[in-house]
Amino acid sequence: MSSADDVAAAASGLLEVRGLVKRFGGVTAVNALNMTVRAGDVHALIGPNGSGKTTTLNVISALYRADGGSIRFDGGELAGLPAHAIARLGVARTFQNIRLFGDLSVVENVMIGRHVRTRVGFVGALLPGGATAREERETREKAHELLRFVGLEHVAGASARSLPYGDQRRVEIARALASEPRLLLLDEPAAGMNPAETDTLVVLLRSIRERGTTLLLIEHDMNLVMSVSDRITVLNFGQHIAEGQPAEIARNPDVITAYLGGTLDAA
Amino acid sequence: MTSNPNVTLSGPNVTLSSSKGGASRPVAIAVLIAVLALLPAFVHSDYLLSLVDTAGIYAIVVMGLGILLGFAGQLSLAQAAFLGIGAYTSGWLTTNLGWPAWPSMGAAMMMSALVGLAVGYPCLRLSGHYLALATIGFGIITQLVLINWKSVTNGSDGMGNIPPPQIGSFVFDSYGRYYYIVLVAVLACAYVAWRIKTTRVGRALEAIRENEIAARATGIDATRYKIIAFVLAGAYAGLAGSLLAHLTKFISPDSYSFDQSVVFLVMLIVGGSASISGAILGAVLLWFLPEVLRPLKTSYIMVYGAAVVAMVVFMPRGLVGLLDTLRTRFTRRPDAA
Amino acid sequence: MRLDRKNFLATTGAVAAGAAIGFPAIVGAAPEPIRLGTIPCLTGSNALLGQQEHEGAALAVEEINARPDKVYGGRPFEIVEEDATNDNQSAVSALNKLLGENVVAIVCPVLSTQVQAMAPVMKTHEIPWMTGGTAVKNTQLGVPGMFRLRGSDGITGAGMTNFAVKDKKGKKIAILHASDAFGVGGADQIVQSLKKLGMEPVANEQYPKDAKDFTAEILKIKQAAPDVVLMYIQNPSDTAIILKQVHSLALNVPIVGSPSLGNQTAMEVAGKDAYGTYCAVDFIVGFNSNVATHFLTSFFRKYHHLPDVGTGSGWVYDAVYMLADTYKKQKGTDPKQTIASLKGIKNWDGVLGTFSADAEGNMVHSVSIGQNQDGKLHLVKKVSG
Amino acid sequence: MHFDPVANMQLLVSGLAFGSIYALVALGFVLIYNAVGVVNFAQGEFVMFPSYIAVTFLLPAITVFGTVVHWQLPIVGVYLLVLVLMVGFGLLFNRIAYHPLRDRGWMPVVISTIGVSIFLRNAAQMIWGSQPIVMPSLFAVDTISVGPLHIRPQDLLIIGVTAVLIAFQFFLFERTTLGKQMRATAQDRATARLVGVRVGRIVAITFVYSALLGTISGLLVAPLFTVTKEMGALIALKAFAASIVGGFGSIPGAIVGGLAIGVIETFGGFYISSAYVDAIAFIILISVLLVRPQGLFGERVAEKA
Helix, strand or coil: CCHHHHHHHHHHEEEEEEEEEEEECCEEEEEEEEEEEECCCEEEEECCCCCCHHHHHHHHCCCCCCCEEEEEECCEECCCCCHHHHHHHCEEECCCCCCCCCCCEHHHHHHHHCHHHCCCCHHHHHCCCHHHHHHHHHHHHHHHHHHHHHCCHHHCCCEHHHCCHHHHHHHHHHHHHHCCCCEEEEECCCCCCCHHHHHHHHHHHHHHHHCCCEEEEECCCHHHHHHHCCEEEEEECCEEEEEECHHHHHHCHHHHHHCCCCCCCCC | CCCCHHHHHHHHHHHHCCCCCCCHHHHHHHHHHHHHHHHHHHCCCHHHHHHHHHHHHHHHHHHHHHHHHHHCCCCCCCHHHHHHHHHHHHHHHHHHCCCCHHHHHHHHHHHHHHHHHHHHHHHCCCCHHHHHHHHHHHHHHHHHHHHHCHHHHCHHHCECCCCCCEECCEECCCHHHHHHHHHHHHHHHHHHHHHHHCCHHHHHHHHHHHCHHHHHHCCCCHHHHHHHHHHHHHHHHHHHHHHHHHHHCCECHHHCCHHHHHHHHHHHHHHCCCCHHHHHHHHHHHHHHHHHCHHHHHHHHHHHHHHHHHHHHHCCCHHHHHHHHHHHHHHCHHHCC | CCCCHHHHHHHHHHHHHHHHCCCCCCCCCCCCCEEEEECCCCCCCCHHHHHHHHHHHHHHHHHHHCCCCCCCCCCCEEEEECCCCCCHHHHHHHHHHHHCCCCCEEECCCCHHHHHHHHHHHHCCCCCEEECCCCHHHHHCCCCCEEECCCCHHHHHHHHHHHHHHHCCCCCEEEEEECCHHHHHHHHHHHHHHHHCCCCCCEEEEECCCCCCCHHHHHHHHHCCCCEEEEECCCHHHHHHHHHHHHHCCCCCCEEECHHHHCHHHHHHHHHHHCCCEEEECCCCCCCCHHHHHHHHHHHHHHCCCCCHHHHHHHHHHHHHHHHHHHHHHCCCCHHHHHHHHHCCCCEEECCEEECCCCCCECCCEEEEEEEECCEEEEEEEEEC | CCCCHHHHHHHHHHHHHHHHHHHHHHHHHHHHHHHHCCCCCCHHHHHHHHHHHHHHHHCCCEEECCEEECCCCCHHHHHHHHHHHHHHHHHHHHHHHHHHHCCCCHHHHHHHHHHHHHHHHHHHHHHHCCCCECCCCCCCCCCEEECCEEECHHHHHHHHHHHHHHHHHHHHHHHCHHHHHHHHHHHCHHHHHHCCCCHHHHHHHHHHHHHHHHHHHHHHHHHHHCECCCHHHHHHHHHHHHHHHHCCCCHHHHHHHHHHHHHHHHHHHHHCCCCCHHHHHHHHHHHHHHHCCCCCCCCCCCCCC
16 A cells, blocks of 8 residues: 555544554553544454454544543544443444343433533433423434334334344444434444345444444454455554455455465455 | 243333333222322321331332432441431530421431431442441431431430421421421422433433442443432432421430431331332331231331342342232233234 | 221121110120220331231230239230331321321330321320330430330440440440441430540441441451440341351450340350340349239240340330229220329339339330349449430 | 550451351352352251251250150251251252253242242241251360460351361262262253263252251351241352352362451451441452452353354
């Protein structure tokens, strides 16, 4: 890659990770990671197990505190901000091991996703009618609309826990989308899905991108990665070993070595 | 795998119980309130009325605990201490400064809410059993302060001559009259809890209860909302404490013990922790249960203990869950096919 | 309105039977019993006190009902008992329940805080209230018909102090007391009595509720090197444990305790550790009237253990007998009339001594100082308040 | 208040004795917590109930259900009998209060153990009445004097038995298959089940062992405390505090926490205020929690996202 490309990428980077370090005890999980996610892209973060992908996502969304480096989102520094503030700035996410509000209904899960886009506080809640009722109605409508979008409107009233695995993942996505994020972090969205569900997911991810949401995606399913990604960053042992378009990555010898000599011929 | 259509059974209106409960719900509530308002016209026994008054006051404490534990998932075993703080604030203001009862009640609520804030803030770092123990510690310390800070609390002797509230020359000095104050307070507290539960704040609290990490990642300032829950639980208990003080007119530190906090917790869990009607039902049932068992003489507390175990084992979602199940069983049959 | 299911069934049964044979149910019925209310703490951490209260009342009623000379108008006593449990709220509801039960007099719980919590309700009912609660305040609450059948903390505290200072020649007095209302109230009375003598306690230690280790308190008192230690404690179990620890920590000075020290349970539990200690008591075996001797023997026959006369059973026994005598004398059970009669009680002989009512309703005006000699209490002297 | 070395020694012995009891009961808490992830609020009754059973068979005469019985048996036999009965008690407790609720999270179990605790306390009152009962001591003398120091042999016994039990527990957990299975169950029940541990049985054994620890604590303190239905309540609360100060789930933590609370309380009662002695313990506890939420010996729970 030429340096001119880098400058261009940096100029339009929605998320810029520079020199990111995260240690657990003596283990360095993420080591001086650089990564640029361009606005409007589907950006995949791949690497073997234990390469620090999820840790990177967790540091970006402030579930872990970074031990060094910077994370700039739309020009502002994220490192040091609490998780909820980052969500407020427009970074939403899903989790590798699904984290739904299990006892609540599907639509309530998505309504909670609207939290940062709604205002009514404690005092507002006590006042009957007016603005509160309107906002409630809008929140609910918006939630139903999103459930339609992910294809789950028919289970809106069911408890989130009662859904099959694949549907739970889609509820998580709908919940994340409810905050109208500019950047959506997806941690292995296809895990546990059957091929049919994965196909639906691909369609869904594409349409999310069409809505103008930037995606940063961790995924093991290389078919999925290669078919939806605009750019790919490859991690190994917490370090960035390659970044580029899917085709470049598939040819990169370092990447192939990292995957134990396997080939990424699926692309 | 496609999703199972059966899961839609409960439907959004049932599980959300918010705006559109159908026309029957407001009517049912109005009828219930009307019946409750007429109660003293039919019940003349001071004994029963005093039980009802106290049950209502306990329902307020338990609703407060419901907001903290049922909604937000934070276990506190210090509700009795907040009850005490409310009672003593009211008692001190009326007997020492000569305040009338009404503003004292407000002050009692504020005071307990403030202490709730002070306790909630450092306790936020703790969860589960750790939080439980920190609140037990706070409760025990509060009771010790009530016993030993004699210049303000009058120590173990307690504080007497707390005046009843009055409007003009109408004094709320009988159980029947006081009933209306309790009724209004219970309804107001239930309304507040219900509004919280069914709007954004309540959803945020429930999100924290269900999964705090996901809640934070969704943009919910968990710290802030947990403090709100602590403050509300404090305010509810403070109001209840004050109501109790003006009803009995005498307070002493032994009423605000750890054991009493445990009783409130049991009331909530038996009623159904995430539900407002559950909190009220639990409080009323477990306050009346020992009274009903009185004819068993000394063995009744034993039976009460066994009943608590049985209720937890056989009614997993509390009384409210049991009622829900029964209702579903009787109303769903026609369209079950 | 009576809520008791058994009574309801009995009444309906009688009415039905009466209707069946064409007679009104009243005719031929046994004389209506005199219903007497009691509110002991039967459950909770003060259950021991409640049990003793219950035993005293039950014994008295059993005896009276068997003695035609004591029964007024052939009407037997019937006890309506409600558990005051351990908290004020339940005590008040127990009281409210009793008040709906058509009782003519009520024997209060022995805990003074419960009595005070009940006071607002008691004020609105003019019936005799018989109490054993010793807080000075109890008879000053403005409750019409309040009578105390034991010496108040004022009398006891002054008696203990005077004995310690004058008889035991104590110059340095230490106090050890419980943190409950009884302990604190009593300790305050002792401090006041000392003040009257121009003295101050060299140590005034309070131990917390449910404490089991008193090493810290006892060592602190030991450091103050007192001549006499005064103890004001209600719970007999606490008393016994403290005496054991006083002994094992070798605090070898005269000890003068509140009535619980001379209490049967405490003496049995403490055993040798209580030998030689003094206590202020309402009652000492062998130094009271025939009434007392009779009470002790029949109590033992019925319950197979000795009563705690002062704190526990004696005052309740006296209360029931006093009411029986009064009903008989005034030929009626009208509560207002009874209050008036009780106010006029003079030199009435009971288990706890001779009762005379003063203006506030206090009936006992002196206290005995006893010494535990090899497990038995011996009268040292009688002191008045 | 002048500094007095003798008084300090005296306080230390007493504090250690009480601390040992807290530690023993705390071990019971920790075991159950480790095995099933809940706090047993009836742990205090695990101390109280066996004490009553013991005095029933030890005393020359005792009132049971209102009738006097004279069962006076030799002390060793009684101790064995109580231990056997408490094995059954532990099994029954598991069956009634825990087993039906095992899949329902920790809150219902907490409530059910509270229910059992209420039941047992009042059952004890029904059976044995409200009179405090003295448990005869094993020792002929109450106190031995070492120079100016007065020591109760019972205190030494408590400290000694606790030390032996801790050693036994160490041996059990580190050296025996049963202990290893208990540890495996504690750490990860699903995995334990996979490798062939009969989890249900191990949980039952845990309850039994915890009941036995309570029993031994009860037999040790009863001669000092007198047997009452309330005797276990405050010990249990302090032991609960001790186990949290030490770090919940940590066995060395429970021991150090128990001893620390015992000693701090006794010294606090002497040097600061005996009126606030319970507050002292809890203030220290809350401070420890705020500085080190995982307790002194607890492992920092790895953040998981």
